[in-house]
Amino acid sequence: EPIFQGSDQRKGxxxxxxxxxxxxxxxxxxxxxxxxxxxxxxxxxxFRIELPSSKNTK
Structure with missing residues (x-):
């Protein structure tokens, strides 16, 4: 997935x-x-980030 690869070819x-x-x-x-x-x-x-929930949160 190219969008997640490092690149020095940026505009801006x-x-x-x-x-x-x-x-x-x-x-x-x-x-x-x-x-x-x-x-x-x-x-x-x-972007969307999905993380597993933890039942042992403090």
Whole structure:
């Protein structure tokens, strides 16, 4: 999934490593969750994060 891969080919004034989504997805998957691309219509992009619930929350 190319959107979750690091890239230095970005448009815009803000510079970074391009690894944010890749790192976020890896962290979420380690918690047995998932990160989904929901909508990329127009200029905005929307993601959904699903994490398992825990019955032992404090």
């Amino acid at each position: 004034a803000v510079k970074g490593s391009g690894l944010g989504l890749s790192i976020a997805r890896d962290c979420i998957r380690r918690m047995q969750g998932e990160l989904y691309l929901v909508d990329e219509s127009g200029q905005d992009v929307c």
